[in-house]
Amino acid sequence: MTILITGATGKVGRRVAAGLHDLGVPFRVAGRASTPPFDWTDDSTWGPVLDGVRSAFVVPLDGAQLTRPFLAAAAGRGVRRIVLLSGRGVDVPDYLPPDVMAGNVHVDGEAALRSSPVDWTILRPGWFAQNFSEGFFRDAVLAGDLRLPAGDGATSFVDAGDIAAVAVAALTEHGHAGQTYELSGPRALTMAEAAAEISAAGREVRYTHVPHDDFVRELVDQGWSKADAEGHAISVSPVRRGIEAYLSDGVERALGRPARDFRDVVRDAAEAGAWA
Numbered sequence: 001m002t003i004l005i006t007g008a009t010g011k012v013g014r015r016v017a018a019g020l021h022d023l024g025v026p027f028r029v030a031g032r033a034s035t036p037p038f039d040w041t042d043d044s045t046w047g048p049v050l051d052g053v054r055s056a057f058v059v060p061l062d063g064a065q066l067t068r069p070f071l072a073a074a075a076g077r078g079v080r081r082i083v084l085l086s087g088r089g090v091d092v093p094d095y096l097p098p099d100v101m102a103g104n105v106h107v108d109g110e111a112a113l114r115s116s117p118v119d120w121t122i123l124r125p126g127w128f129a130q131n132f133s134e135g136f137f138r139d140a141v142l143a144g145d146l147r148l149p150a151g152d153g154a155t156s157f158v159d160a161g162d163i164a165a166v167a168v169a170a171l172t173e174h175g176h177a178g179q180t181y182e183l184s185g186p187r188a189l190t191m192a193e194a195a196a197e198i199s200a201a202g203r204e205v206r207y208t209h210v211p212h213d214d215f216v217r218e219l220v221d222q223g224w225s226k227a228d229a230e231g232h233a234i235s236v237s238p239v240r241r242g243i244e245a246y247l248s249d250g251v252e253r254a255l256g257r258p259a260r261d262f263r264d265v266v267r268d269a270a271e272a273g274a275w276a
């Protein structure tokens with residue numbers, strides 16, 4: 001019996017695989033380039049990766065309501081424990097506009113998992129600190145100008161390593177079933193403060209607030225579709241409105257230690273050559 005990791009090449013899944021490897025726990029990675037391959041959008045690939053699996057770490061595919069049928073397939077094949085990566089804000093009615101919330105994969109994914117027969121743990125991280133070094137802000141950091149419609153709103157960025165550590169604990173230890181862990185870092189930073197931390201770590205970058213409509217126009221000029229540009233701008237709006245600034249205690253609750261600070265995360269990223 002093994003542990004399945006979806007999203008295993010991503011920011012969190014890669015760290016979950018490393019954590020299980022360090023513990024000597026058998027696991028199977030599942031992605032479009034794995035053997036056997038796993039593609040969220042092709043359910044004929046689901047069965048082979050679920051064979052012989054007792055526990056699974058599930059990283060949903062954003063924009064596709066596929067978590068529910070995948071969880072059903074997993075339970076049907078004998079998976080007993082599932083740790084689901086969700087996101088903070090799913091239970092906040094005005095976190096995003098109603099039509100966006102209605103299409104949020106994590107809302108339905110969480111509901112499906114809570115009513116499934118498996119032992120479940122839900123991880124609800126806020127914004128990842130690694131968005132700057134491995135995710136959708138990396139190009140802006142490399143360009144030296146983080147241009148966002150975020151105003152002076154603050155975000156309690158969480159380390160993807162902490163998210164993965166909680167996932168590994170939930171996959172391998174007793175005592176995490178039925179828990180929903182909201183995960184943040186230990187302090188909130190404005191985008192200007194985040195840029196200053198990255199600069200202090202060795203990669204010079206400034207933050208420029210760009211009004212929503214100008215931001216969308218800039219992205220469209222760069223070749224984005226209008227819909228994607230709007231979606232990206234809207235996803236930043238909770239930061240501007242200040243509702244991403246609160247702290248969550250999930251890392252401490254699950255691991256019995258404090259969450260890692262943004263400063264330490266970006267220092268490690270710089271040392272690892274994230275912006276080289």
Ligand SMILES: NC(=O)c1ccc[n+]([C@@H]2O[C@H](COP(=O)([O-])OP(=O)(O)OC[C@H]3O[C@@H](n4cnc5c(N)ncnc54)[C@H](OP(=O)(O)O)[C@@H]3O)[C@@H](O)[C@H]2O)c1
Nearest residue numbers: 007008009010011012031032039040060087125126127128
């Ligand atoms: N970034 C944030 O600040 C943030 C905050 C809260 C929640 N989240 C949630 O975190 C999740 C993303 O996690 P992440 O950032 O660790 O991932 P990521 O770095 O964006 O990587 C995406 C992963 O999804 C896999 N993938 C993409 N398309 C796939 C497909 N068609 N079939 C199978 N696998 C596919 C990729 O694997 P292959 O390429 O190997 O197939 C890759 O491992 C999302 O659900 C998002 O809502 C993110």
